Each structure stands twice: as structure tokens, then as C-alpha cells.
Amino acid sequence: MNVLDKILVETRKTIAVDKALRSEAELEAAIADLPPCRDFHAALAAGDAVQLIAEVKRASPSAGLIREDFDAVKIASCYEQAGAACISVLTDAPFFQGSLDYLRAVRAAVNLPILRKDFIVDRYQLLQAREAGADCALLIAECLSANELCELHQQAAEIGLQTLIELFEPQYLDAVLATGTPLVGINNRDLKTFHTDLEHSVRMCSVIPRDRLVVGESGVRTHADVLHLGKAGVKAVLVGESLMRQDDIEVATRQLLGK
Numbered sequence: 001m002n003v004l005d006k007i008l009v010e011t012r013k014t015i016a017v018d019k020a021l022r023s024e025a026e027l028e029a030a031i032a033d034l035p036p037c038r039d040f041h042a043a044l045a046a047g048d049a050v051q052l053i054a055e056v057k058r059a060s061p062s063a064g065l066i067r068e069d070f071d072a073v074k075i076a077s078c079y080e081q082a083g084a085a086c087i088s089v090l091t092d093a094p095f096f097q098g099s100l101d102y103l104r105a106v107r108a109a110v111n112l113p114i115l116r117k118d119f120i121v122d123r124y125q126l127l128q129a130r131e132a133g134a135d136c137a138l139l140i141a142e143c144l145s146a147n148e149l150c151e152l153h154q155q156a157a158e159i160g161l162q163t164l165i166e167l168f169e170p171q172y173l174d175a176v177l178a179t180g181t182p183l184v185g186i187n188n189r190d191l192k193t194f195h196t197d198l199e200h201s202v203r204m205c206s207v208i209p210r211d212r213l214v215v216g217e218s219g220v221r222t223h224a225d226v227l228h229l230g231k232a233g234v235k236a237v238l239v240g241e242s243l244m245r246q247d248d249i250e251v252a253t254r255q256l257l258g259k
Ligand SMILES: O=P(O)(O)OC[C@@H](O)[C@@H](O)c1c[nH]c2ccccc12
Pocket: 055, 057, 117, 118, 140, 166, 187, 217, 218, 219, 220, 238, 239, 240, 241, 242
């Protein structure tokens, strides 16, 4: 089994446990009167510059523990102060030491649109995302059939959530575009080998229709990387590890953005 398969096995266990604690109907009731979501897409589309989705990520299967001194709210506040357009919060616990509670806490403290970054395979996780205060949910083409992608994208829209649909393997592009999502993420990291290559986003950009907003994900480290991707047509970057490793996250984020 590769890492992605292992993650999906654990994810399905987590969903079963969560459903037993709080039913789908309870979550539906809890989100019924929430105010509308923030516009994640508009925040990324703004201006001519490449926009930043800054990620709150404590650990990962490829890097292990990334940051000892981890305070999700402090980190997200630094990102906001430094000019990030949106925040991504890892909520997977077994492999990324994430939590929906981090997302909830960040929502209470920060005004930017938030992405729930997890391995979403079930509508229940979309309800959880909405309830915790997310504005957008990540869907991963490698984890879902073409039908499931469409269905989850639709179900997200019905509860007011936008989706960022990510792929690594070019073979999934048609299925991603067929969902109608305006936000397409190109993961530069092969989730099966963990190898990252920025040129993957550059190559994929040339075959993605101009009416979709392309997010370049993973392995972005410097302002030069951001400019390089921007030239290729990438409108936003999703950056975690290289920022999470810095002593002064706010300064590092400004440097990444060239501000
Ligand atoms: O930490 P990096 O290399 O800057 O990457 C961030 C983000 O792209 C990465 O965390 C990611 C992209 N797609 C994912 C899917 C699941 C978990 C994590 C990810």
C-alpha cells in the first residue's frame, strides 16, 4: 500500500468514529443558520500579483514534525498580517497532526477565507468543514472517481462551500475540469513518492483552460519561485513547510511575497 492508500484507510475509520459522535443530521442543523462563506476564489483572483494560500501544518508524512512551537492561531495571524490572501489548515490527525479544532480557532481569530485541507471522501467531512468555519474544501483527484469528484463538488456548493480540486497526475485533468470548479490545484508533490518539482505546475498550466484559476501547490520556497510560477500563469501558490520552518513567520511570508 502506498502512503495515500494508507491515509485513506485511516480517513474512513476517522469518519466512522466522528459520525458516531455527531450525526449528519446534527451537523446539518448546526450549519443551517450560519452566515455565508467568505469568497475564497475572489481573494485569489484579486489583482495581478500571485496570491498566497498560507498553510498551517504541524507535521507531514514526508517531513515528519515540521514545527515544535506550534500555535495555529499565532501562525495564521502572522500569515494574515504579512498579506496572505487565504489560509489553509490541515485537519488530518493521523498523518499531519492536524485538527478541526485548529481550523475553528483560526476562524475565530482571522478574517481571511479558510481552506479545509484533508482527504475528503464523504459529504460528512464537508458538513464538518462548514460547521468549523471553513470557506473552501480541498478535493483530491487521486482519491476520488470522476463521479465522486462531481458529487462532492456539488454537495459542497449546496452548503455554500467552494472547492479547490487538486491533481498531480495529468490523466485526472479532464475529470477535474468536468466538475466545473473554477479553482484547480496542481500539486507539485507526487503523494506516492513525495518528490516535488515546481516545473510540474509550469507544464500543467499550459494545458489548463484560461477560465480556471490555477493554484501551484507544494515545494514553493522563495519569491523567485513565486515569480517563476506567476510567469507560467499560476495565479496563487499554496505554501506550508518552507514558511512553517521559519523563526519569524511574518517576516518570511513578506519575503516570499516580495513585500
Ligand atoms: O508544505 P509545502 O511543500 O509548501 O506544501 C503545501 C501543500 O501544497 C501540501 O501540504 C499539500 C498539497 N496537497 C495536499 C494534500 C494533502 C495534504 C497536504 C497537501
